[in-house]
Amino acid sequence: MPPEKKDARAAGRSGRKRLPAxxxxxxxxxxxxxxxxxxxxxxxxxxxxxxxxxxxxxxxxxxxxxxxxxxxxxxxxxxxxxxxxxxxxxxxxxxxxxxxxxxxxxxxxxxxxxxxxxxxxxxxxxxxxxxxxxxxxxxEFTPRNVLRRVVEAYHEHGLRPIVAPEIEFYLVFKNPDPDYPLTPPVGRSGRPIGGGQGYSIAGVNEFDELIDDIYHFSEMQGLEIDTLIHEEGAGQLEINLRHGDPVELADQVFMFKRTIREAALKHDTYATFMAKPIQGQPGSAMHIHQSVVDLKSGRNVFSNEDGGESAIFRHFVGGMQKHMPGALVMMAPYVNSYRRLTQGVSAPVNTKWGYDNRTTAFRIPRSDPAARRVENRIPSSDANPYLALAGSLACGLIGILDKLEPEPPVGQAANQDEIDLPRGLLEAVGLLEEDEALHKILGAxxxxxxxxxxxxxxxxxxxxxxxxxxxxxxxxx
CATH class of the missing domain: 3.10.20.70 (Glutamine synthetase, N-terminal domain)
Structure with a gap:
């Protein structure tokens, strides 16, 4: 019997109409x-x-x-x-x-x-x-509405922002006593996980069953994981999401955090998104890839028709450089966040930018003109995704509207250079309170x-x- 007739017959037996898609x-x-x-x-x-x-x-x-x-x-x-x-x-x-x-x-x-x-x-x-x-x-002051406000500000100027977050987190040994330091978990090998496992497939395989649950839980919620890797830290993983609308991607990060924590608890392990959970180990970031397209045509306005960099691209970077110190508290929201932003590590300490340069705050990945984007490497994974995206995109939009020019790009290591980001929470709060351009977009x-x-x-x-x-x-x- 053909499948369609079998379905119809089954629907008739149940007395119900064929299910809508x-x-x-x-x-x-x-x-x-x-x-x-x-x-x-x-x-x-x-x-x-x-x-x-x-x-x-x-x-x-x-x-x-x-x-x-x-x-x-x-x-x-x-x-x-x-x-x-x-x-x-x-x-x-x-x-x-x-x-x-x-x-x-x-x-x-x-x-x-x-x-x-x-x-x-x-x-x-x-x-x-x-x-x-x-x-x-x-x-006005709730996070999802703040991000919507920023996205609508882009729309008012005929633009649409596109983002793709990357979320780092640690798996740690279950320890309910906050007086004791966190320690890496034991993988399937029976040995505690060590550092230096960047992009190690064996490192990922240590947690096969837990990661299977992350994928399974994500699939059942309609959440799309692009890639998953083991990062440099001991038991540190990273999930990359596909690019899309900022509110939708913030929703996905919001749901992914719940999902990852629940999958870890099922395996008697904690998943933590603290920026710096373990002393001596790398911090956890939430890098944000950003591009801007024309609202009507969908064309990436960071590139000219000949494939070269556009003025809007330069202005976006200029806005990030000028206003990121004021928006930093939305991307580094806790005292612990500033333990990650230190010299000599992969986390940025200033507002410099460069081509495929991971030591700068704003990295321009190698891509074809249609995919030209700016990676903001400042946010930590403890940030509220709605607010981190809102703050980052707001800086870029201010640069576009005010036609801000960026400093020259940096071609060498910049993570040993002078620090021009706030070094602590109170300083960062003060800079947000002083940045009137951010107030106008984010809302007083x-x-x-x-x-x-x-x-x-x-x-x-x-x-x-x-x-x-x-x-x-x-x-x-």
Whole structure:
């Protein structure tokens, strides 16, 4: 019997019509009607309605699937998005005050992000939500909306940014006691993983089963991994994503972080995106490849018709050079982030650029003219992907609009040169507060909220006495 007749006969026996193609989508539907059918076909019991907070942590609510599709109103307190990584709240200041009523913000599910939660034992789905006020206005200071604002600024000038993130992370031995240093895990060989494993296939094979789960979980959510490699650090891996729309790629990084952590926990291991988790080992970056295309034609505006570099390309690099110090706190958001940005290692310490030069902040990879792009090597993997992308793209757009010219490219090693990036969190916050061009694109409500959070986190960090202080100050001063 032909397959189509067999399908029709089976559908007739079940009393159901042939299934529409959208119910088999791994990721995303177009309407609430489609969402209901998609959930029903998978027998989904629960829905996680999530949104990234300022740290990129998933916040939200879980509910039964029948409640999700019955026009139930979802809301979260506004204070959730004014909370430090340790759960505290910043003090009111002339630039920042809490809403007097701490009113609710509405969660609006973005059905394009609907997908399964493959690590849950019960059939569960997840959806990323946008945040609006009760009257429908966009909440200016929430990360997904900040990135949307930057992308829309490009659209207003007939341009569309394209990005491709690369995310580094460490697998570490499971250790719930924060007083003890993290250590590399034991692989399938039964021996602790050592450093110097850059691009080692054997290094990747040490974690075959865990990596299989990462691929499996990702596939079930419709997340596309381009490549996976072992990096230089002991137990350090890197995942590269395919290029695309900034909001969609930020969503993918947001989901990948959850996915990788869950896959690691399944194998009794931690996955960490700290910028510098292990002393003496390389830090973890989130490099961002960026290009800009014409909104109508789709042509890469970094290249002229003859294949040469365009003026827009130069201005984009010029904007990155001038404004990256002000945006740095969005890409290096914690005290630990600045332990990665040190001289003599692969992480940049200045705003120089060069062709295929990995010691510069902004590397121009070898490519044909249609793929000409700028790789921002400054962001660390602890950054909120929405904010890192927003800050980086904002710098480039300012350069395009102000026609900023870059310094000459660097052809030699630049990671031993003078440091022209902030060396600490408070200095970086101060530069963001001073950069009025960034305020216009990112929005003043976001800048004031984010700066207040970072200052409060620094004060919390200063309450902790470190091992270095006990070792060198205890009996010597």
């Amino acid at each position: 959208f119910v088999k989508n791994l990721r995303g539907v177009k309407s609430w009607k489609e969402a209901g059918a998609w959930l029903d076909w998978r027998s989904i019991e629960d829905i996680e309605c999530i949104t990234p907070d300022q740290a990129g942590v998933a916040r939200g609510k879980m509910m039964p699937s029948n409640k999700f599709t019955s026009n139930t109103s979802l809301a979260l307190p506004s204070a959730v998005f004014m909370t430090t990584i340790s759960g505290g709240y910043p003090e009111n200041s002339p630039d920042f005050t809490y809403p007097a009523d701490d009113g609710d913000l509405k969660l609006l599910p973005d059905l394009n992000t609907l997908s399964a939660v493959p690590w849950e034992s019960d059939p569960t789905a997840q959806v990323i939500c946008d945040l609006v006020y009760q009257d429908g206005r966009s909440v 409500p976001f800048v004031s909220t984010y700066a207040a959070l970072k200052k409060a986190e620094f004060e919390t960090f200063m309450e902790v006495i470190s091992p270095w202080e006990r070792e060198f100050l205890l009996l010597n001063v």
